[in-house]
Amino acid sequence: MALLLKNARAIDPQVGLDEVCDVLVRDGRIVEVGHDLAMEKGETVDLAGKVLVPGLVDMHVHLREPGYEQKEDIASGTRAAAHGGFTAVCAMPNTAPVIDNAVGVEYVKARAAQVGKCRVIVSGACTKGLEGEILAEMGDMYAHGAKAFTDDGHGVQDAGMMRKVMEYASQFDCVVMPHCQDDSLVGDGQVNEGTCSTRLGMFGWPAEGEELEIMRDIALCRLTGCPLHIQHITTARGLQMVREAKAEGLPVTCEVTPHHLFLTEDDIDDTYPTALKVNPPLRTAEDARALIEGVADGTVDAIVTDHAPHTDWEKDREFELAPFGMIGLETALALVLTNLVSTGVIDYARMVELMAVRPRAILREEPVQLAPGSVADLTVIDPDATWTVQRADFLSKAGNSGFIGAELTGKATDVYVGGYATLTDGVIVE
Amino acid sequence: MGIVGDISHSRVCGSLIPALKIMGANVCVIAPPTLIPANVEVLGADSVTSDFDSVLPDLDAVYMLRVQRERMEGAPFPSLREYNMMFGLTQQRDRLMKPDAIICHPGPINRGVELDSFMADHPDRSVILDQVYAGILVRMAALYLLLGGSEDGIAA
Numbered sequence A: 001m002a003l004l005l006k007n008a009r010a011i012d013p014q015v016g017l018d019e020v021c022d023v024l025v026r027d028g029r030i031v032e033v034g035h036d037l038a039m040e041k042g043e044t045v046d047l048a049g050k051v052l053v054p055g056l057v058d059m060h061v062h063l064r065e066p067g068y069e070q071k072e073d074i075a076s077g078t079r080a081a082a083h084g085g086f087t088a089v090c091a092m093p094n095t096a097p098v099i100d101n102a103v104g105v106e107y108v109k110a111r112a113a114q115v116g117k118c119r120v121i122v123s124g125a126c127t128k129g130l131e132g133e134i135l136a137e138m139g140d141m142y143a144h145g146a147k148a149f150t151d152d153g154h155g156v157q158d159a160g161m162m163r164k165v166m167e168y169a170s171q172f173d174c175v176v177m178p179h180c181q182d183d184s185l186v187g188d189g190q191v192n193e194g195t196c197s198t199r200l201g202m203f204g205w206p207a208e209g210e211e212l213e214i215m216r217d218i219a220l221c222r223l224t225g226c227p228l229h230i231q232h233i234t235t236a237r238g239l240q241m242v243r244e245a246k247a248e249g250l251p252v253t254c255e256v257t258p259h260h261l262f263l264t265e266d267d268i269d270d271t272y273p274t275a276l277k278v279n280p281p282l283r284t285a286e287d288a289r290a291l292i293e294g295v296a297d298g299t300v301d302a303i304v305t306d307h308a309p310h311t312d313w314e315k316d317r318e319f320e321l322a323p324f325g326m327i328g329l330e331t332a333l334a335l336v337l338t339n340l341v342s343t344g345v346i347d348y349a350r351m352v353e354l355m356a357v358r359p360r361a362i363l364r365e366e367p368v369q370l371a372p373g374s375v376a377d378l379t380v381i382d383p384d385a386t387w388t389v390q391r392a393d394f395l396s397k398a399g400n401s402g403f404i405g406a407e408l409t410g411k412a413t414d415v416y417v418g419g420y421a422t423l424t425d426g427v428i429v430e
Numbered sequence B: 001m002g003i004v005g006d007i008s009h010s011r012v013c014g015s016l017i018p019a020l021k022i023m024g025a026n027v028c029v030i031a032p033p034t035l036i037p038a039n040v041e042v043l044g045a046d047s048v049t050s051d052f053d054s055v056l057p058d059l060d061a062v063y064m065l066r067v068q069r070e071r072m073e074g075a076p077f078p079s080l081r082e083y084n085m086m087f088g089l090t091q092q093r094d095r096l097m098k099p100d101a102i103i104c105h106p107g108p109i110n111r112g113v114e115l116d117s118f119m120a121d122h123p124d125r126s127v128i129l130d131q132v133y134a135g136i137l138v139r140m141a142a143l144y145l146l147l148g149g150s151e152d153g154i155a156a
């Protein structure tokens, strides 16, 4: 099967490409990038006015299957991903049962192959049942294709246990990805400790509850040599620690979410909007500014959604009773384009690094480049499309977005995975 | 010579590695990172790895150490099953070994953990019972000397 994508502005910093050209795909791989390409037979798509980039990867997504299919499942979650412009997502293991053995890894892979609309990269738990007490069978999971290990949602509380996790994982070529949360400090924290918690009269979730674990895990990275990827970093000081660890030459990377970049604790008004209840919580405007600086200067490696779907009945409750998390797959690209690229904070090339190149590298996935030989995982963006975020447009089962009503510019229109269209003109290809 | 297993808690290693070095052996230590001591070079080994299969074809002798069957809370590896898969000398690993490579073990063996019975009782490869017999003779000699025996073995 041949596919000729014509006249798009093709951008890929890995090969120093940023020009209007054609891309020819055959049998799932790019065979030629150049001008005035032609082919005998196959499908030709005119992408004039569009931007073509290596397929986007969201390395932090909760697909909720198995166990919480009322919130999301692999079919709906990967459709939401394709709709948002992603060609691959990394699924978190905090399902029921937890993905803490090879059987779980194989289940997610098999479901993704059957019903998925994008590639699903599987992460496994660090400890059995996410309980922080017994090492999970990381070796067996790795042999069955798990690409990273994380106790996301909980964090490993005991420093000695975390040391064992990282030491054991260091024998594989993969990262350990901590969700940094010291339960003894965070307790029942609901929102950022400070102005917000005081104003709303709710338990605070202090920045230190995150920063102490970042500091601890960087120290353990130094001790064990295990590559460390800090999940959803939210504070200026936490980011500074990562910056210093990188300067020291430690194998430390980190990610941020659009909601921690573009929303702050000030957005949680006295309507107690549960859509803005996330973990870690929205921080101060100063923190958000520091994160954006990190995105621009290279300290932040990846932008991820931490797509965390919940049912309406779970979120439509008193703030303290509502679960943490918001969805993000279908808004992330447009939020980044609108708030960072259009404003000149970063350029398209840096966006590609943050949302495609670095996530693949961190997950030890084969690189995708706009160059001959590469797998044809591609995202096509209409940079001028203006749209309003509406619940009804989501393909996710869930609607717990903090950006409903936002006016955004830029949208994925077409997505190709291995040369096959999963999204055409904004519509999923079934 | 490869030494496989709990290097960090092994008293065997502390004397075995220096002895092997005296005999001119090249010693490779093989274990999950959680069972390798902090400064393993202090022991005198020539190389360290956690990838058993990558070095097994080069080994003339494989010295398997006993794994402690401790409780799994806080254990240095997830399960005896995974240990056996990654660091056990299983029957499947036979094809990776040199034709004349031998197998040693200080005993007692945890069958099915660090050694499959196929390997423990392998008629050509296993020298474990020879080690036991040699151990008796060495102990006899040591006790004899400590109790006043003379160097040439003839009573004073």
Ligand SMILES: [Zn+2]
Pocket: A152, A153, A179, A231, A232, A279, A280
């Ligand atoms: Zn998390």
